[in-house]
Each structure stands twice: as structure tokens, then as C-alpha cells.
Amino acid sequence: MTESATSIPSDLAISRAAVPRPLTEVAAEMGIGPHLLEPYGNAAAKVSLDAIDELRDRPRAKYVVVSAITPTPLGTGKTTTSVGLGQGFKHIGKLGVVALRQPSMGPTFGIKGGAAGGGYSQVIPMESLNLHLTGDMHAVTAAHNLLSAMLANHIHKGNALRIDPHAVSWRRVLDINDRELRQIVTGLGGRTNGTPAETGFDITAASEVMALLALSTSLRDLRERLGRIVVGYNVDGEPVTAEMLKVAGAMCVLLRDAIKPNLMQTVEQTPVMIHCGPFGNIATGNSSVVADLIAIHGGDYLVTEAGFGADIGAEKFFNIKCRASGLTPDAAVVVAGVRDLKTHSGKYRVTAGKPLPEAMLVENPDDVYAGASNLRRQLANIRRHGVNPVVAVNAFPTDYESEQQAILDIAAEEGAYAAVSNHFTRGGKGAIDLAQAVAEACDQPSTYQRLYPDDMPLADKIETIAREMYGADGIDVSPLAARQLESYEHNGFGDLPVCIAKTHLSLTDDPTRKGAPTGWRLPVREVRASVGAGFIYPICGTMQTMPGLSSSPAAERIDIDDEGNIVGLS
Structure with a gap:
């Protein structure tokens, strides 16, 4: 096994021990002057949208989106990987700027906990990020x-x-x-x-x-x-x-102030833009366009995260966010940990809030190979958009080198760049290999393209995503959804992209089906129109747009001590 988890302080302890730079210095490194900042205490500063024009003539950063294989209920570590990659660029002599979503307090007080990253690759102060931030x-x-x-x-x-x-x-x-x-x-x-x-x-x-x-x-x-x-x-x-x-x-x-992105920093003092928080499976799952339009001229690399797997968040990044921003990506990172691939072997049941099955922690690279189909599908999803993929093996203390090597071998079989990254335990130094792999991928030609043309009928757009991203044989549209689609076409909304809402735990609409299933069809039970946002919103399966709390929500463990310090936040 790799380094013991018991030797690593809690996320909250690491966050409080970090020594931040004044945000004016963080901003100056990006070329953002103090006249463009509106401080919110010492934790964050709003950045004026005037920065978009002021930075326009600066060199354009390489644009990198971080996605993943289909996650377990425990996640895959995309945020931590995004932060670690941004820090890793510093260790190879480059400035990496990270752009992330703001966490929702639903998951923060629910079962997932905070979303500031983790270990030695997180945004600070994590309490501010997870609780209200700038409102x-x-x-x-x-x-x-x-x-x-x-x-x-x-x-x-x-x-x-x-x-x-x-x-x-x-x-x-x-x-x-x-x-x-x-x-x-x-x-x-x-x-x-x-x-x-x-x-x-x-x-x-x-x-x-x-x-x-x-x-x-x-x-x-x-x-x-x-x-x-x-x-x-x-x-x-x-x-x-x-x-x-x-x-x-x-x-x-x-929303006059809310449209301005928030500037923060990592534990290693590298810049982070935090802005907006649309859910990944229900909504677009990407941080804001304006944050990217500023940060794309603020460093050598801009690293942004797309929610959940490449079939969901990255697909929406390519076909909705890039459509709105006009920016084109240079590379895409696919996070794939050992426990994630073992889950996709179909042998283990992983439940949020419960320990991993003991058999899952035993050295067994064959289990990793057994879950390879999902990784192969997600790499194909990235390549379908003409972008070079990089596999990031998000290392955990419970991993064995043979298991990590299995993921590297799978990536090599697919012709993808790959690296093991120990950013959680070592911060930016642990992500040097990943940063170098991403830099190499960015230097290769990218032929970015959207998945479907604007004038394709809405039902055909849905079916294209279902077939090409999820591996479905087709779609089954309910009578209600068919009437809604017909109405949207009639009212002139047919040229909009589609933002499919489905479970993030499977390529299918059934969260229990792992790997890359075949021989199934995607049910479309309802379709909503988000005309202001600029997309059509099919609901597939039994997606909930208002989550519930678990039997042991995180809110039970969050408290405040006599000195006013938050405890129990993770």
C-alpha cells in the first residue's frame, strides 16, 4: 500500500494550518490589478467583469477540463485532482489557474460533505467556501x-x-x-x-x-x-x-454582484476562481463562463472541472458551456481511481456513509481490469469531441502499485496519456507527473467539435447523446415528453442544445448498473425548457431535483466551539 491515511491531518486542520497570500498578490500573478477586486474579508474577493476586457490582450492559457469515469457514491476526487493539478503546474515552472463551482449547502449538510478538495490539494479557507462564501x-x-x-x-x-x-x-x-x-x-x-x-x-x-x-x-x-x-x-x-x-x-x-466570480487560493497559494454551482446530473455541472473568460488570460493553464463522469459533465461542457463561451479546450483529464474501477467490476456494493467492503481493499488488479469498460467508454466520449484525454490515477493510501499500474496499462492500451497522482497526500509535488502529462497532451493538436448541430431536431439530439455517450440502443419517449418536445419545437426552441438529467452513478438510467452496459434504452419521462439558460432539459429515469437528507446527515456532526471555530465540517 501507499502512504498511510492515518499520517494525514484532517482537511479542516490542513486548511487552518495553510498560510495564505494576500489576495491582491494572488490576483497580481494573474494580471488582475487591485482596482478590479472587491474584498470579502480575507477569504475571497469579487473580481470585476471589467477584467475580461483588461486581460484580453494577454496570452491565452491552455484550457483543460477535468472529468472522470462514472463515479461511485463516494465520488472520484475530481475537485481534489483539479486543485492538485493546478498546484502541480507550479512545480514544473508554470502558472495553473483553477476554476471551480461553488458547493451547494444541500450536499454540505447532507451526505457528501464539503467540496473544497481534500488533503493537501484544497481551496482555503474551506469553511468559507462551503458555507455561504460571498452570498x-x-x-x-x-x-x-x-x-x-x-x-x-x-x-x-x-x-x-x-x-x-x-x-x-x-x-x-x-x-x-x-x-x-x-x-x-x-x-x-x-x-x-x-x-x-x-x-x-x-x-x-x-x-x-x-x-x-x-x-x-x-x-x-x-x-x-x-x-x-x-x-x-x-x-x-x-x-x-x-x-x-x-x-x-x-x-x-x-444578481448584480453574484455575476462577479470569486477569487480564492489553494493551500499552496495558487489562484482559484470560484463561481456558480449548477448540479452535474440535474443541470449543467460546470462553473461560470465569466470566470473562464477572465482566467483564460491569467496563467499558462486554466483547469476547470465538469461534474461527474465524462458522459455527463464533460458532455455538457463541450456542447453547452463551450457553445456559450466560445472557448475551445486543449485537453481533458479523466480521473479514475482504483476503487472506482473495482466498483465497475460489478463485484462490490459501495454505499455513501459506509466503509468500503473489506474484500475491495485486498490487492487484486484483476478487479481493476474487470471494471475497465467504463474507463474505455469515457475516454471514447472525450475523443468523440476531438480532445486529447489524460487519465489521472487518483491515488489513495489503500491502493496497491499493481492496481495503479493496471489503470496505466488500460490507458496505454487506449493510447491515452496517463499518470499516477498523489496530490491528496503530497499536494502539488505529488501531481508533477500529472502536470507533465497534461502539458504534453495540450501540446498536441486538438480538433474540438460539438456532438450535434444546432438544427438537429430535439429528439434526435437526445438520442445522439444516449447512443454516443451512454452506449444506449436508443430512447423511449413518454407521451408527455413527446408532447413537450413538439411544443418546444413549435415555439422556436428547437435549435437549443439539450442538458440531460439522469443518474450520475451509471452510464444508464439505473444507478445499480455498472461498467458500460449494452442492450438497453434510455427512458425520457419529461422534458423541461430552460430557455433563459439556453437549453432543453430532458429528465430520464427517476431523477430528483430536490434531494433528501440521509439517516445520518453531515449536519449532525457540524458544530461550533466556544472560540467560534467550526468543527465537524469535512
């Missing part, structure tokens, strides 16, 4: 729910737009896991309390406002996207927008 999540929640309130008020006050109450698609959001709010009835208690309606809550990370904030390129673009949000349909079947409700301007006011 962007709350601004998104407020803007979304203001639209909900204005919509309900319009119907209550006479309904001049002739909105069909049964065709309202706009729900409410909250940044906490709460299954009780998935389906509710509002407006009870008489006429003075509104019009009774069946509705519900989604988590803020699933909000269209969050998605469009992440995809906006400027304040003006944000304002226009907000106006295009479709909240429902009138009695003639015509879309009703936030602009028609005269609320888009007020929503933009609430």
Missing part, C-alpha cells in the same frame, strides 16, 4: 423566488396575460435538501392568501437562474437571459416569460 447562492435563491412570487401575484391580481394555471412550469428553490418540499400545495387559506396551486421546490443548484448565471458572458447577457425565462404558457399554448411579467430587471438587480 451568491442566496442571491440566486432570492432572484428565482422573486419570479415565483411575481408569477403567483400576477395570476391572483386578475391574470392579464391569461396564464393557464395548469401550464405553469416555474417552481421554487431552496439551497437545503428537503424532501418534504418536492410536491406541495400553495395558496391555501382563502382568497387573501392567493390562488391554490400544486407546485414544489427544487434545490437552488437545479435552478434555471443558477444555470443561466453560469452561462452568461456579461451583465447585459444576464439581463437578456433572465427576460427569456419561460415560466409557463397561456390558454392559447403560447410561452409566458419573465420579461412579460416585468420582473427580469429586478431579478438582475439581485
Whole structure:
């Protein structure tokens, strides 16, 4: 085995022991002057969007997206790998800037815990990152729910737009896991309390406002996207927008500061841009376009993370985020740990919040080979977009060298760059080999291309993703979804890309099916239109847009001591 896990302090202890640089120095390394910064205490600073124009003439960084194989319920370590890679570039004489999503407090207080990275490859201070930060999540929640309130008020006050109450698609959001709010009835208690309606809550990370904030390129673009949000349909079947409700301007006011990305740093003082947090399986799963438009001219390499596996987050990065930003990637990292491939062998059941099966910790490279089909599929998914993949073997203390070598051998069979990375235990020094492999991949020609043309019918776009990314034989569209697709085409939304919502735990719609299954079809049970964000949103399988808490949520272990220090956050 590699280095013992017991010799590594907790993430919180490592974060508190780190010595940060003044953020003005971190920004200066990127070419960002102090006049572009708005400090939020000592932890973070907002970066003015004026930086996009001021940095435009600086050299363009190599653009690297970090994705993964299909994760276990414990994740694959993409954030930690992204941070470690950014730090690793420093050790080969290059400046790596990292761009990450802001964590949702749903998972933070739920079962996953924080999302600042881990070990010696994390963003500091991790408490600030995981808890509120600069308030962007709350601004998104407020803007979304203001639209909900204005919509309900319009119907209550006479309904001049002739909105069909049964065709309202706009729900409410909250940044906490709460299954009780998935389906509710509002407006009870008489006429003075509104019009009774069946509705519900989604988590803020699933909000269209969050998605469009992440995809906006400027304040003006944000304002226009907000106006295009479709909240429902009138009695003639015509879309009703936030602009028609005269609320888009007020929503933009609430998001005026939230559109500015947040500058932080790693434990090794390298720059990190934190901005937006759309869920990876429910929404786009990528950090903001404006953060990338700034950071792409702020270093030698820009490392950004796409949520979950390459079939989900990276596919949405290539076909939705890059479509909005106009940026083209130079390489893609696919994180693949030993325990991840062993899970895809189908021999082991991994459950979040529980220890790994003891048999899974025994040296057995054959189990790694048995799970190779998922890695091979995800490498093919990257190559389908014309981008060079690099396999990052995210090393754990429980790994054996023979098992890590098995992953390297699989990568070699696929003709992919690969390296073992010990960033969790050694920080940037442990990621030197990975940084060098990524640098080599970036030096090779990239022929980036999107998966489908804009004018392809929506159903065909869904089927293209299902067949080429997931390995499905086709799609089964429910009667409801078929009517919705027909309506979206009729209303002029057919040229939008699609953002498929499905489980992140399998290439299929069934989270229990591991590896790279064949002989199956993807069910499309419902389709929603996120017109402001600029995509169509098919829901496949039994995806929940409002998660629930587990029987032992992380909130039970989070507390504060007599000195005001947070304890129990991980």
C-alpha cells in the first residue's frame, strides 16, 4: 500500500494550518490589478467583469477540463485532482489557474460533505467556501423566488396575460435538501392568501437562474437571459416569460454582484476562481463562463472541472458551456481511481456513509481490469469531441502499485496519456507527473467539435447523446415528453442544445448498473425548457431535483466551539 491515511491531518486542520497570500498578490500573478477586486474579508474577493476586457490582450492559457469515469457514491476526487493539478503546474515552472463551482449547502449538510478538495490539494479557507462564501447562492435563491412570487401575484391580481394555471412550469428553490418540499400545495387559506396551486421546490443548484448565471458572458447577457425565462404558457399554448411579467430587471438587480466570480487560493497559494454551482446530473455541472473568460488570460493553464463522469459533465461542457463561451479546450483529464474501477467490476456494493467492503481493499488488479469498460467508454466520449484525454490515477493510501499500474496499462492500451497522482497526500509535488502529462497532451493538436448541430431536431439530439455517450440502443419517449418536445419545437426552441438529467452513478438510467452496459434504452419521462439558460432539459429515469437528507446527515456532526471555530465540517 501507499502512504498511510492515518499520517494525514484532517482537511479542516490542513486548511487552518495553510498560510495564505494576500489576495491582491494572488490576483497580481494573474494580471488582475487591485482596482478590479472587491474584498470579502480575507477569504475571497469579487473580481470585476471589467477584467475580461483588461486581460484580453494577454496570452491565452491552455484550457483543460477535468472529468472522470462514472463515479461511485463516494465520488472520484475530481475537485481534489483539479486543485492538485493546478498546484502541480507550479512545480514544473508554470502558472495553473483553477476554476471551480461553488458547493451547494444541500450536499454540505447532507451526505457528501464539503467540496473544497481534500488533503493537501484544497481551496482555503474551506469553511468559507462551503458555507455561504460571498452570498451568491442566496442571491440566486432570492432572484428565482422573486419570479415565483411575481408569477403567483400576477395570476391572483386578475391574470392579464391569461396564464393557464395548469401550464405553469416555474417552481421554487431552496439551497437545503428537503424532501418534504418536492410536491406541495400553495395558496391555501382563502382568497387573501392567493390562488391554490400544486407546485414544489427544487434545490437552488437545479435552478434555471443558477444555470443561466453560469452561462452568461456579461451583465447585459444576464439581463437578456433572465427576460427569456419561460415560466409557463397561456390558454392559447403560447410561452409566458419573465420579461412579460416585468420582473427580469429586478431579478438582475439581485444578481448584480453574484455575476462577479470569486477569487480564492489553494493551500499552496495558487489562484482559484470560484463561481456558480449548477448540479452535474440535474443541470449543467460546470462553473461560470465569466470566470473562464477572465482566467483564460491569467496563467499558462486554466483547469476547470465538469461534474461527474465524462458522459455527463464533460458532455455538457463541450456542447453547452463551450457553445456559450466560445472557448475551445486543449485537453481533458479523466480521473479514475482504483476503487472506482473495482466498483465497475460489478463485484462490490459501495454505499455513501459506509466503509468500503473489506474484500475491495485486498490487492487484486484483476478487479481493476474487470471494471475497465467504463474507463474505455469515457475516454471514447472525450475523443468523440476531438480532445486529447489524460487519465489521472487518483491515488489513495489503500491502493496497491499493481492496481495503479493496471489503470496505466488500460490507458496505454487506449493510447491515452496517463499518470499516477498523489496530490491528496503530497499536494502539488505529488501531481508533477500529472502536470507533465497534461502539458504534453495540450501540446498536441486538438480538433474540438460539438456532438450535434444546432438544427438537429430535439429528439434526435437526445438520442445522439444516449447512443454516443451512454452506449444506449436508443430512447423511449413518454407521451408527455413527446408532447413537450413538439411544443418546444413549435415555439422556436428547437435549435437549443439539450442538458440531460439522469443518474450520475451509471452510464444508464439505473444507478445499480455498472461498467458500460449494452442492450438497453434510455427512458425520457419529461422534458423541461430552460430557455433563459439556453437549453432543453430532458429528465430520464427517476431523477430528483430536490434531494433528501440521509439517516445520518453531515449536519449532525457540524458544530461550533466556544472560540467560534467550526468543527465537524469535512
